[in-house]
Amino acid sequence: MRPFTYERAASAQDAAAKAAATPGAKFIAGGTNLLDLMKLEIETPTHLIDVNGLGMDKIEPIDGGGLRIGALVRNTDLASDKRVRSDYGVLTRALVAGASGQLRNKATTAGNLLQRTRCPYFYDVNMPCNKRKPGSGCAAIGGFSRQLGVVGTSDACIATHPSDMAVAMRVLDASVETIRPDGTTRAIPIADFHVLPGQTPQTETALEKGEMIISVALPKPRGGTHIYRKVRDRASYAFALVSVAAVIGRDGKGAVAIGGVAPKPWREAEADALLPKGAGPVADRLFADAAPREDNAFKIMLAKRTIASVIAEARDA
Amino acid sequence: MKFETPAGTNPIDRMTVVGKPTTRIDGPLKVSGGATYAYEHQDVPGKMAYGYILGSAVAKGAIRSIDTSRAERAPGVVAVVTHRNAGKLGKGKNNTAKLLAGPEVQHYHQAVAVVVAETFEQARAAAAMIDVDYARDGGRFDLVAAKTDAKEQPGSDAPTAVGDFEGAFAGAPVQVDQTYTTPDHSHAMMEPHATIAAWESDKLTVWTSNQMINWSLKDLAATMGMPVEKLRLISPYIGGGFGGKLFLRADALMAALGARAAKRPVKVALQRPLMTNNTTHRPATLQRIRLGCTQDGKISAIGHESWSGDLEGGGLEVAVQQTKLLYAGANRMTAMRLAVLDLPEGNAMRAPGEAPGLMALEIAIDEMAEKLAMDPVAFRVLNDTQVDPEKPERPFSQRNLVRCLQDGAERFGWSRRKAKPGQVRDGRWLVGMGVAAAFRNNINGKSGARVRLSSSGEVTVETDMTDIGTGTYTIIAQTAAEMMGVPLAKVVVKLGDSSSPVSAGSGGQWGANSSTAGVYAACVKLREAVVARLGFGPGEAVFENGKVHVGNRSADIASAAKSGEIVAEDTMEYGDLAKKFQQSTFGAHFVEVAVDRYTGEARVRRMLAVCAAGRILNPMAARSQVIGAMTMGVGGALMEELAVDKRFGFFVNHDLAGYEVPVHADVPHQDVVFIDEADDKVSPMKAKGVGELGLCGVGAAVANAVYNATGVRIREYPITLDKYLDRLGEVA
């Protein structure tokens, strides 16, 4: 870990302004991802701006329907919120499928969205990795890529985004609300929040320099059966090989997003529309442009079968 | 004392303390944080400094240059040791690769430097400032590719042949000929390798975490080029080892070198991401098994070949070991071949040989039973042998495999299993049952102990034996209590100190029987000394309830030491009973597995192990060993695999996020049953090992259950869904 300085922000705007003005600055929330990466010198911030204690830990109703989740709401608190459990079940289910109880007590909404990939080569600083060290190459391509992405990837990076929460938020059409260094705010649809790697896998989100997440807005509840199915080799405490977040109505219509397969939660409107036709057409649409590797080609079939399971569960619910 | 003839009746047979389920005497210390592990000792003279190891960034090659100047100038840094300033180093007998690289690099993450600083954080930060220029060589990293160059090994690893295997196999009406693979495994124990080293002039003390004190004492002396007498190793508590701590490792050497350079005590723990590639692992195997049977299910030909790899000068994974002994059959062969690989050092991990060997053999047996349309339990029973099939003049000392299988089948409800796979559904789950035989050889090791009787009647046992979490403290205390006729609370056990008598150490499931037999020997001497001190002439002495009786004379045991502590020391050695009798442990594993028919996720639902392993010294500790082993078996079956990067030559998933072992949610209800045995050919304790037996066969039982559930036979471990998803049948 490199030496760094530390301060507590006075307000969200103060944090954003300072982050923009201080070279090498980063926000720290729960620290469960950032600190690990700092210890390995994968992240090397020279200044940490602590965004805890700024009152962004509340979940509030939005006028006209919906919920606003503060950026600092802990994963545990979000998952156990009564309104979330009754109206946004897919989100609760996704959250509790992630990490462990201890981690979820610390992990925040913003931090979860911004957690970095679990690509094993990204984690080994002896290995070439375009995301960690732009231009150094990608060791995962041609290497051990069982966990990595099959769609939305590029020849520069095939990493996946590991979040469970984000997959549920994607199916719920959440938007990420931010404040910029100049004090202006904006709402970024979750669909546009994570960006595909292309030739710049080090850029992972639409956030600008210093821009800080203040909340995530959920629109009015989406009726139907809320399902989150996370497939992994062991029963708990593992990242998804494939996960499926779905909200499916009595009529078989609904929305579906896939985790563990792409650099962002993977969803397409055309695929949603095919839900009444069954898993095959949905998966074919979602993975039409897939570029699987030898080690991870199974993910496409796994996603298809998991969607089938989810559709069957919704039907029987 | 030498154990040369079968044990007669002895004080242990009373079983008033031995054989009783007994909670750990060190338990309260452990749960209250009072048990000091290697990294935690505070009683070290001098101000502690912290060492951090830098591992090699390349798998094979050489260090062209190494620039430590930035690190040396970094805040808090006291010393940096590399091959350039470490002085001349030797190599321990039990190490294949050197523990400090340079200029040659032999494997990925081989230690290249240790940075010593005032704080751990400073040492870690400075380690990242060392600039190493490597000359990278090509290496051999692929076992399949290296297989053709693999060579047979001499001695006990050489091929074996009895009868005419090829002829009998070719002529057998029913045949199985299959290849199975097991991957590299990591010990992944909770406590990392860790050491504190402190010098006092030319004397070195290391507080470390090590299973085999005497091996590592000698190897550290050999590596440092110093006399053994100047060294002391202390390892009272060990947070798991599984074979990963059998040997001297880089933490100990680098702490010693760091402390010498810093002129202060230094503590070093291997950081988790370094453990996998810096230390040893269980090597991957390729195994071919051929079985030939008569129509009525008798094995006429049994052949097992195995290929594994290791660094130049390393050794085999002895995966055919059990096949020499487990089943009858007149015509047999085994062969093992070793390929040179430039991956990190392969070596022992819990039940080396049998663990991966049975993962293959016991699937093959299941496959044969199916071809014969026989029940897999019945098929195994039919092919039982009571003698060493390679040397029929050698009987087993005790062998209750059949009982394990039959009792287990009864208890598990095996009769409910559907012979035809894929028949049982529970919602979206396909459910199946599997069985496998468990087998692990018993090994006895010479083991010494010192016992003291104090004037308060307290018995203290001292030996360099280790407790790696298995319960050794407790069984040694039980042994001494039984022998001396005192309550458990009157026994103090001191372990893991090289200044105590040399023991067998912990490994190969030999620790329990061997170390307690050593304590038995010392207690026999102490009993004699007590009787002599009391002046209780000849006659049979009975030690019980804190009293000593000879004939009609009796006294409190404490009174014998009134005029001063009585000390006795002895070592148990062994004659040739192990040559005359094959000494092994047996068991049967039963497993129920459910496989999600959509996703292929396999989850174990129920497990049962029935074990026949001689006298069980402490059923509570033994059960704990077996359920832990069963859990490890589930890991080996369903998830554990070190992923080899064949380009860069290393294990990629080198942390606990990437190397998955079972979590609580993976471990279902587990039952363990011990058959009541006492094996008089083994030792006066009449006990054998059990800690590795519990692992042996579990993987195959799971694999066979997955087959029974799904009809899909997987012969490549781990059995992960990607290997069979396409064969699970269509889902809507």
Ligand SMILES: Cc1cc2nc3c(=O)[nH]c(=O)nc-3n(C[C@H](O)[C@H](O)[C@H](O)COP(=O)(O)OP(=O)(O)OC[C@H]3O[C@@H](n4cnc5c(N)ncnc54)[C@H](O)[C@@H]3O)c2cc1C
């Ligand atoms: C062992 C382990 C297992 C895990 N398993 C799972 C799993 O199964 N599923 C899963 O989804 N996740 C898993 N995680 C990841 C976990 O969810 C994340 O570590 C956590 O959500 C990160 O939140 P945090 O608040 O601790 O973020 P931090 O570590 O504090 O920050 C993460 C990033 O977000 C940035 N950041 C934080 N707050 C803001 C803000 N308000 N605005 C802008 N940027 C901000 C930081 O600068 C940093 O770059 C696991 C983590 C661990 C350690």
Ligand code: SF4
């Ligand atoms: S896949 Fe991406 S994160 Fe992984 S090594 Fe390649 S560039 Fe790095």
